[in-house]
Amino acid sequence: MSFRHIWAITRKEFHHILRDRSTLFLVLITPTALLLLFAYALTVDIQHVPIAVLDYDRSSLSRTFVQQITAGEDIDLYAQVETIGEIEDLLMKGEVKAALILSPNFSNDLLALKGLPLQVIIDGTEPESGVFAVDHIAWRAEEFVNQAVAGQLQAMGVPLDTLQPIDLRIRTWFNPDLKPRNDLIPGLISMVLGMPALSVALTLAHEREHGTLEQLMATPIGRAELLVGKMVPYIIVGLINVVVIPIIAILWFRIPFNGSFILFFVLSAIFLFSILSLGIIVGVFMPTQAAALALSFLVIFFPGFFLTGIFFPIASMPEIMRLEALGLPGTHYAVITRGIFLPGVGLDVLWPYAIMMTGLGFAFTGVAALFFKKKLG
Template sequence: MRRILAIARKEFLHIIRDKRTLIAVLAMPLLQLFLFAYAVSFDVKDIPTAVLDQDHSVASRQYVNTLQQSNYFKITQNLGAMSQVDGVFSRSEDVAVVVLPPGFGDAITAGRPGPVQVLIDGAEPNSAQLGQAYATGLSRVYGFKVATDQADAKGVNLAGGGLSALTRVWYNPEGSSSAFLVPGLIVLLLTITTVQQTANTLVREKEQGTYEQLVVSPIKRIELMVGKVLPWAGIAALQVVVISGIGLVVFQVPFRGSVVLFALSSVLFVLCALGLGLVVSARASSIETANQLAMMISFLPAFMLSGFVFPLTSIPPVLQFVSYLFPARYFVVITRTIFLKGGGFDVLWPQIAALAVYAVVMLVLSSLLYRERA
């Protein structure tokens, strides 16, 4: 225990005496937080839209109004003919074209579904997908409104027997991307700083020649690993608090779950990430190699294979399998569940157990891989 504390104190001194490390662990995550949170936005607003109203009825004008009033579409022009649509897309004037064919108004009045065609420029798939979703949603809302109006007029109570399929988005009703991103960003930023820093630590001892002095000392390898990890765990804890705080205050991300559970799982995750860094450090031949390896196993999986940006269900099965090998995927589920859904240990225990096992395996593995004698 005394030796562990001696190592931890020494590591702490290294950290606070090195300005570059301090900047890397304290300022960089904040910068990255703001960059990511503002730059990586999936919110689609004011989609530039053209309208081709071939019906010229009261109903069609009402429909266009509904579109206009939502914040999602911005109607920039009215087209005269179908032949103009291609030009609109190829000149990138608009991303969506809403076509109201002749007979739209009649269909509505007759109580039949009004056919609306929404053409979307697929060059930017993300916006395309969302635009489509919004348009469908709006059409349904409009359709429901019309139906209600007609029912009212006819004195029928729809609430009793009428059919209506309603999609409701839970937990993040506005589909706000900061609510979606910030919990994931905590994972990403923690991974980058912690893995990177510990990946260097053992290699640096080797390059400085100080590892020989450690070897001559009666210290067990696991004591060395734990001692090296402790101060970083403290710094990572600080990062979690700061990043979450900014997420709650600046980005208005809700926090619905248990603070204790979040703290516990954060500690476990940080230990996993640090252990992963130590594994790299135990075997890397130089600081450069360690940095590159750390980048490969920290940033990439945390970004691509964690569900942070891309849903894990939509990646190829091989990569899905790979994603299980990195702690990020478990922690992304945990942060989102705690922040947005308020889920507790009863739902999160598999992920938390995975992190706990992972942390122990990494620390033990790193001390096994770290060869004392050259």
């Protein structure tokens, strides 16, 4: 390996990236654009679900209950109705996603500590909002019952401070607001930072199409020198995004970054090396840019999306898919980005993933150098 040859290729490739607007756009802007696109398209932060309320009880307790439920950002009281027919009408029109019906025995049963007679009807054609409304109502109802029980006990003369009320709280660690964004965006970051792999696959095919590869093959340059020299500039440009993208995540999406940035940077560099090696393999085998792009989508983009566990848990995949997932650098990097962003774990936890990425990188580069021949045919 001659560093002089590698540097010659690297410098040439830098000129190409900086002087070709489409390449520059692809490597610099695409990751940010994709992050914004997917983050907004895929985030399911449900808020302001409109509901209708049919209150048969019409007591002060039932009114208080409805008030408590609809306070806050989650559920909006769209209409107070008188009949079931009205509910059906509103649901059919899609003006409400759920309806809450309070039985005539609402306050009686509550005060008798017989439970809370409620009915919730949801629009099954849009279950996300409906289920959200049910969960929200159930949670509020539990609170309400607890308060009522406490009130009753007080009325019976039991001093409250001697009691330990059962307090069941479900705590979600690392992502206490249970905001899908907090989990989704670090996963998305692992995918969008791999985008330079597409460019590196294209650049080799570009040289093949334009005859410059033929000229290179006639020179004494080593095969590995050429491949490594081509990867280096994309790793460097990719590292710019390794800095920019977390800043966007932190400042724009308000994602907590609890781990070490230096660790994130170093592991990201390893990830870039391994994913770019995969891109190089694509470039080695594909004769044209169009073919390289198509294959990149098949082996880099789509698997990066669906197989790396960003959206679908790897544990629930069939075994063969799990194996394929293990062979993708993105799978390990997704664990790393999520680990460093939210729980803020360190190398003591992440080292196996770092080793896997490094191993994959060398394996991919090795395969590429093995199959890349300085022959036209």
